[in-house]
Amino acid sequence: MAAAAPAEVEQDTKGEKFAYQAEVDRLMDMIINSLYSNREVFLRELVSNCSDALDKARFIGLTKPEVLADNEKLEIRVRTDPENHTITIEDTGIGMTRDDLLNQLGTIARSGTRKFMEAVKESKGDANLIGQFGVGFYSSFLVADRVKVQTKHPEDDKQWVWESRAGSHEFSIYEDSEPSLVRGTRITLFLKEDSHELGDAFKLKSLLKQYSEFISFPINLYASKREPKQVTDEEATKKKQEEEDTKAKEENREAKKIEDVTKTEYEEVWDWEVQNDNKPIWSRNPKEVTKEQYDSFYKTTFSEFLEPLAHSHFNVEGTIEFSSLLFVPGMAPFEQDMMKRSKNIRLFVKRVFISDEFDDDLLPRYLNFIKGVVDSSDLPLNVSREILQENKIVRVIRKQLVRRSLDMIEEISKREESKDDYKTFWDAFGRNLKLGIIEDTANRDKLASLLRFHSSNSEDLTTSLDDYVGRMKKEQKAIYYMATDSVKAAKAAPFVEQLAKQGFEVLYLTEPIDEVAVTNIGKYKEHPLEDVSKENLDVSGDGKAEAKEETEAKFKGLTDFMKEALGDQVEKVTVSTRLTDSPCIVVTSKFGWSANMERIMKNQTMADSRAMEYMKGRKIMEINPDHELIKALNSEVEAGRKDRAGELAAVLFETALLTSGFSVDSPSDYAAKVYRMMSGAVGGSSSTTGDGKKEEKAGEDGTVETVTPEVVTDEDPWKK
Template identity: 40%
Template sequence: MAEEQMNFQAEVSRLLDIVAHSLYSEKEIFLRELISNAADACDRLRHAALTQGGLLGDDSSFRIRLKADPSARTLTIADNGIGMNREELIDNLGTIARSGTAAFVQQLENKAEGANLIGQFGVGFYSAFMVAEKVEVATRRAGEDRGWLWSSDGRGAFTVAEDADAPARGTRIVLHLRQGEEEYLDAQRIRQIVHTYSDHIAVPVVLESKKEDEPDETLNAASALWTRPKSEITDEQYKEFYHHVGHAFDDPWLRLHFKAEGVMEYTGLLFVPSQKPFDLFHPDRKPGVRLYVKRVFITDDCAELLPPYLRFLRGIVDTEDLPLNVSRELLQNNPRLAKIRQALVKKVLGELKQKAEAAPEEYANFWETFGPVLKEGLYEDGQQRDTLLALARFRSTTREGWVSLADYVKDMKPGQEAIYTITGDDPKALAKSPQLEGFAAKGIEVLLLSDPVDDFWLSMVPAYDGKPFKSVTRGGADLDSIGGGDKKDTAEAEQQDEAAPGIDALIAFVKLTLKDQVKDVRVSKRLTSSPVCLVADEGDLDMHLERMLKAQHQLDRSSQRILEVNPGHAMVKALAAQVGKDGAGGVVEDAAWLLLDQARIIEGEPLPDAVAFSQRLSKLVEKGLLAG
């Protein structure tokens, strides 16, 4: 087949331009990335060979070979792993076939963030262009006859051609180094880089000797890091293993290295990142922990190993209790794997609990990053619900920072029987909601819930410590039985209780005017400064949840709401005084519709008739009602 030229995906071209302009502060990590990819290729072939005969042939020992050629100015990284065919070459090196690519590259263009993001997104191969003016990839997929050569200078295009000289299997990457990058041809420099970043790689990394009478040199320990005694592993080695297994550039926030013995035998080396993985909220919710059996890589996509709400974890689990040739079907509903999963969840949540107690400020940072994911467990995992509730942290109306449910309950007001919540899209906007005014007047704390999952877990969790969760936007606000609050605010609330003259007639008139637009109109106990608000009836869907379901086309109807009116508000008093006067009916009718539209605007709901709203507002301004 003749050489074929193709263009990079647009995002790849932009990415390569960023990389070529020295995105990384330490260029040497290009070698770490290429060695890490080579090790993954060897792991994948080792697993594939368990079920497909003939893939290994006579070459059953895996290795990664490095060769420096100063005269040709080339550095070669070769492995005898799974290799690639033509389609895989194009897919893996010509495109970034992952959700959110454009947003990722846009973030990457902020060079201060770039070094932390590029590896996180799994595109470390492109780091080769930091030091190379041209990259050649010769490869042959194990079990296939045809080899292929991929070549590019990183300037927008690449070529693919059939290559008879490709390795018997695996991949050989040749970097043609730029001027000024000669240090990466020096044997001592290569040793230092491999020892620093890749000592944990379980595949031998071999530096080819330049002299025929000298043996090749293995540069790394070439043993599975998790099998070594913890006392023999340095923090730096743990960190580099995390970088490898998580394709990450940040440092881990928390590390768990443990071994279970007895009925079930397995080893776990798990990390909690300090930064959010790029695909954390991808709809697939793929796991980030690899499964090994007897130190042989099995899969990095084992949904049965950990629940989706722990998908931010990175690391490995190595078990002795599964067959080496375990299939996808055997992993599903496997009782042994289910027991490992149960133990892992308990272990991880236990460590998080200890961290929350010992280092609350650190834990608050963790919650800021991963709390929205962990809360998915409140909805999905009834068995761990109590533990997760204890770990949960929330924003609230009365505190800076985060509050636990235990602290919330401890500080409840005398007579308060419920944990009050309000859900929405933004905590700052929620804090200004009219529904909170009565609660604020009495100093009652309300939790501000702004993650999409909040509406769903609240429907599954009836109470905490015997205290039910209650939305402030639903049902009547029974605040009379709750003590506390500022004296001034309490006095204002008591004054408001004295019904303005004509308020009952106004409520009846508004109810008659709005008819089937609202479920009811009533005097509000929760409003102190706003004239009106909308609330859901006790048995109806929470208003924010309903809006979410409609936006996702999971609900095709809207529930009628209750319009609550503040009898102490100047506008409401003025309207109450107008009811029954000759010629005032049209004014009060327009005002009734304006009150409803004002309540809709506050809730962030679209107006059904914006033109009518504008006309009514203009008429009332002209009559001087609002001005007076």
């Protein structure tokens, strides 16, 4: 927006008064009433402006030494007067002329240094400045009723004053009748009644530490401190003299004069105190910083008590320049929520703290545990310096931060001398990386290499996908995994029986997010990841296809019968190659939910019933042709005893649902079927004859009992 020139109103004894144009007046109201979300930023803005003015003086002094000929130290001074409710911020920078005041503080949305920056650019110089007085100056009116600016430019013999009030439509410029500045600018804020607490020296000290600790020029705060001094302890001296007098009298000699006894007292002394004597650690050469210094900075800055697991200190140079120092924490926060802003990344512009609210802009949410600082000289900020603009520079910074963060994590994972470090990291932040697999497609391969899972290879230790691939058998076709709620359940699952027999390793996915993450990986180093609970898992081995076809033909009558008996409960019934001990299992289609995912989604409070029905997919029952139960059931079907076979098929299916991780629709109906079957197996009171007819038997009391004789075949699993 082009700056509006102030209109001259009148000239009085103090000088000239100027009116803001209506457009500028509205903009002023916006700044005061709504633009800044935190009024405490006034100090940050004014100190930042002071730093810019000092930068400008130092730069001009390189080509015009006379500008700095007065030897005035380049510094910033902040002073408060609690009695009069004023705060004064002063710098020994370049200062301003009358025209500067008129053109820069008389308008809004024009930076006092913008033209200067353009001139430097044309001359191919390097001022490395942000801007002297822009909108940030007007943040003064967030806390002040009246603002007075006194300024002296080294090339101007006069000292000038600019004054204005909050809500006023005008400002004044006049020559200072009591000039006291050698060079620079002094801003005096006359605080509003509701801002008096900001005039407390300790409050200012806190704000300077929060926002301006790493400004490159010294910031001096006029503050009180307790200093010890030695004073005479009159009472102790008198007592000691009396003791000497008494002793001298007893010894019949002249008493000696006792030296004064002193004591330490503390007095309140007001003096200038440097608030930013720490050079930003991220601006130093990484080779010059020790691990102890990094650890100390991390603990102090982020209020941590454990050392970080790793750090990354780097500078990016080129068309976009910034410095950063990142840390991997040694533990997870007590309340870890990936949906909340973590405030772990502190953003600086030219060492001026801007905000810690930009985590989502600078890092993806799965890396919100990374702590650190980012300092850029040319990072674009909006008019308030609080809301980051999403543009090319931000995208470049974000990409670099993500890469460096993943490099740190990878370095931890490869530590041979301290393998427990990665276990510590994984226990704390493993879920974050799994979320990254889902959300960050660009870095999915790298993230996949950092994942860890339990497996059938080891009950206690976790394994990486790289280690798994390194152990794969020559004839193994895929990376196998089983999703369930515990390692114990995974080991007992019927899906892994044949895999275990052949020595194929199976990954155990025991957390709700695991299955979604692994599904998104799809393939790792040319090896597909295959869910052992899904259909079409073929572990029969090469050369066994013909035998499988023969078996399928042999049991076709049974599979057709079971499909008919179970109806819509299953899509089909097939002969399995993955079972050794269990009679049957229930698997799902390739693109439907597994039993584990179905269980997770059922437990969701806001689960969509229609979506669940769609995603559950169709169930497929697989039977083990080598199991005695299946052989017996096949004989029942072949013998035409389909009523009994139908009930057996129903019980087998519902039992398989349970052992496969699903739930049965009606537990009471299922229990009734099991009880009837158990009664028939152990009671002998209900049995069938060869032709299925019932027969009568006389009891001991003469009553007649009708029973069905039991026919026991060699294949019957309930044979006594």
